[in-house]
Structure formats: structure tokens, C-alpha cells
Amino acid sequence: MSTFQAPKGTYDLIPPNSATYLAVREAIAAPLRNSGYGYxxxxxxxxxxxxxxxxxxxxxxxxxxxxxxxxxxxxxxALRPEGTASVxxxxxxxxxxxxxxLPVKLWYSGSYYRYExxxxxxxxxxxxVGAEAIGAExxxxxxxxxxxxxxxxxxxxLRDFRILLNSLGDKECRPVYRAALQDFLRGLELDEDTxxxxxxxPLRVLDDKRESVQEQLIGAPMLRDYLCEACxxxxxxxxxLLTAAGVAFEDDPKLVRGLDYYTRTTFEFVxxxxxxxSAVGGGGRYDGLSEMIGGPALxxxxxxxxxxxxxxxxxxxxxxxDIPAATSVYAVPLGEEARRVLFGKVTELRxxxxxxxxxxxxxxxxxxxxxxxxxxxxxxxxxxxxxxxxGVVQLKDLASGEQTPVALDAxxxxxxxxxx
Ligand code: ATP
Ligand code: MG
Numbered sequence: 213m214s215t216f217q218a219p220k221g222t223y224d225l226i227p228p229n230s231a232t233y234l235a236v237r238e239a240i241a242a243p244l245r246n247s248g249y250g251y252x253x254x255x256x257x258x259x260x261x262x263x264x265x266x267x268x269x270x271x272x273x274x275x276x277x278x279x280x281x282x283x284x285x286x287x288x289x290a291l292r293p294e295g296t297a298s299v300x301x302x303x304x305x306x307x308x309x310x311x312x313x314l315p316v317k318l319w320y321s322g323s324y325y326r327y328e329x330x331x332x333x334x335x336x337x338x339x340x341v342g343a344e345a346i347g348a349e350x351x352x353x354x355x356x357x358x359x360x361x362x363x364x365x366x367x368x369x370l371r372d373f374r375i376l377l378n379s380l381g382d383k384e385c386r387p388v389y390r391a392a393l394q395d396f397l398r399g400l401e402l403d404e405d406t407x408x409x410x411x412x413x414p415l416r417v418l419d420d421k422r423e424s425v426q427e428q429l430i431g432a433p434m435l436r437d438y439l440c441e442a443c444x445x446x447x448x449x450x451x452x453l454l455t456a457a458g459v460a461f462e463d464d465p466k467l468v469r470g471l472d473y474y475t476r477t478t479f480e481f482v483x484x485x486x487x488x489x490s491a492v493g494g495g496g497r498y499d500g501l502s503e504m505i506g507g508p509a510l511x512x513x514x515x516x517x518x519x520x521x522x523x524x525x526x527x528x529x530x531x532x533x534d535i536p537a538a539t540s541v542y543a544v545p546l547g548e549e550a551r552r553v554l555f556g557k558v559t560e561l562r563x564x565x566x567x568x569x570x571x572x573x574x575x576x577x578x579x580x581x582x583x584x585x586x587x588x589x590x591x592x593x594x595x596x597x598x599x600x601x602x603g604v605v606q607l608k609d610l611a612s613g614e615q616t617p618v619a620l621d622a623x624x625x626x627x628x629x630x631x632x
Pocket of ligand 1: 294326328333334335336337338339340469489490491492493494495516517518519520521522
């Protein structure tokens, strides 16, 4: 071990387990790619102000969890704690919303940073795949995103997850509810911090995880009872579309989520095998966010799924993804001349699209064959001086041990045939 270790709250993705992470990212992205979402990549840091305004000044993410810093040039930046604000910022900056082709549908995948208390499923560096549909108010779009996340989890073989669904209302009905909730909350016994939160963002108090707070919240006014007709109709349509698609969900009138920008539809995917870090993904509609960061009115909806927790969910359900071996063919040269010739064949095979590896470092036959087996390859190409003199290499089936000589200029063809 070196003097250095990964920073607290982080871990490295290392083969072979890292293959599972890649497969999870791909499984989450596949339904999006198949549904009109284009790939977007934004910087790992942004102006701190973007998150302060976009995520919300009073959220835990901004007040406690953000890695904010000043550069040598005096810029105030922050490592991105989430994706939505950045993606919307980038879409606005590139005028994607002006193409006359709304909604703008984007997906992304990357690293996110939050200064949290590390525990299983909660890290300071983690990975999300996300999707945003910008610039349309249509219950079918909200339903689409939930259905696609559901499809992604199902394609991974996950079963023990649930979808929690709620509506947070809009700028018509939410203020009325907010005032009613504040009245209720002001009458409770709460600490200073929470009292302050009542004044800034009372809905977040509903999200408080502490038992002592949750007990007092029994009987709190419910947003459900305050939704305006437009919000009620909208929400009902989302629910109907999900039901018609065969996607089961649970109405959760207390689901508010940690970010300020949500309106109307909000949802969370929770997995029952993960203990207290049970949220594997979440999202919702954020009709006001664009204006909050200086853009035009662009009603939008999106989600982000956590890759780390999805991998933990797979483990919890005992699911091993079917990951094909990285290498199909392993070449073992015996002697200098064989090394030169086989290396050429390896390059040829790779160009032909066959995953091939090579016994480097002048290993003896026994060691090289061990490496061949370890690589997961189905075939080995073995050649020594006598083979080369005859113009052949030995093609060995690593499972059966069967070995056949193959003419040097027929190697690619024969390997392809043998691999099927
Ligand atoms: P939690 O309530 O567990 O803190 P969150 O509401 O902060 O989650 P979001 O901001 O909605 O999470 O992020 C979406 C997903 O990203 C989460 O459902 C989770 O899977 C993942 N995620 C969020 N924070 C972390 C973290 N610190 N470590 C690992 N995964 C995380
Ligand atoms: Mg959080």
C-alpha cells in the first residue's frame, strides 16, 4: 500500500466490480437513448451562485453539503452536487429551447459531490445517471420519465423497489398551503434551526427524518387537500398514464424531497433492501427553475438515479449481472519470433473487432496459460518456433482443451468461426 488512501467518503471502482458499475450506467441510459433523449455533458464545477439559486439557499445541499471554493483568479465555484441546474444552465446557454422543438430531452451521466457524513450508500463522491425534459408541460412527459426509470430498474432484474408519488402543487396553490403549514408548524416544539426553516421553506420540515419531529407532524395539513383544480387534474392524468403502462406506484402525500425547485409531480424510487439509504433515485417537475436562474418560463421535468445505490440494490437482491468476459482470445507466444508474429495477429484480430489480449513480459507457457484462463477468454492462440516453421499457430479451446493448427493467414477467419 502507498502512503495515500482514497479521501474519506470516497471509493475506487476497480475491476472486476467496476464492470458492474458500467453495466448499470448503460442499463439506465438505454431506455433514455431509445426515447429521444440526447447526451449532454457539463463541467464538474459551476458558479456557486447557480446552485445557490437553482437548488435553493435553504437546502441541506447548499448550506451543508456543497464543496464551494474560490479559485486563484477569484471565481466562486462549487463542485456540482446535482445535475439539473447545470443541465438547464447549459441548455439555456446553447439556446436549445429556441430551436422550436420542445421539449428538449437530455440525459447525462457523471460524478457528483456532497460533503455528507459517509455511511453505506452515502458518499462524498457518487455517481448519477439523469434525464431532463425541458420546456413542456404535459402529464405524459412526467409519466414517460417514471416509466423509463422503471424500465431501467426492471432491465437490471430489480424487483424490491417501490415508486413513491406526490404532487407539490404550483404557484397558485402551493402558497396557500405553505401559509397553512407554517401556521401549524409554528405551534410545535422545534429547535432553532427547524424554526428558521419554517420561515424559509416549511415544506422541508415535513422531510425531517427525526422521530421527535415526525411525531409532531401527525395531523399537519396535507398539500393533497390544497391542490388547485389544474394541479389535481394534471396529477390524476400522470397517475392514470402510469397505471395504464402497468407501472405500480404508491401515493405518498408527505414526499417533498430535498431540493427547492420542485413543483407538481415529485417521485422517488426506494429500494427495500438498503436500510436507511433507501432512495435509489428521484425526480420531479421543476416549472420555476428556469426563471430562478434567469431564463424564460420553461416548465420541465427530470430525474436522477444513483448508480452507487443501484449497485447496492443489486447486491441486496443477490443479482449478478451477466457481464460478458472482456477478452475472447488470448495469445501466448513461445520465443522471440513467435512474439513478433503473434503480436501482429493480436493487432489484426483487434482491428477485426475481436477482444484479444497478449501474454506480455516473456512469461513461460505455464504462467501464460494461467493468465489466459484468468482473462475469461474462450480461445488461446499458442505459437512456438516449430509452429511458425510450419506456417501455423495452435488454436486452443480453453474449455475443452482441444487444440487445432490454423494457417497464419487464416487466423482471423478461424477465430471468428470458433467464436461463433
Ligand atoms: P437522500 O435523501 O438519501 O440524501 P437525496 O434526496 O439527497 O437522497 P437526490 O438529490 O434526489 O438524493 O439524488 C438522486 C439520487 O442520487 C439518490 O436517490 C441517491 O441514489 C443518489 N445520491 C444522492 N446523494 C448521494 C450520496 N451522498 N451518496 C450516494 N448516492 C447519493
Ligand atoms: Mg441528500
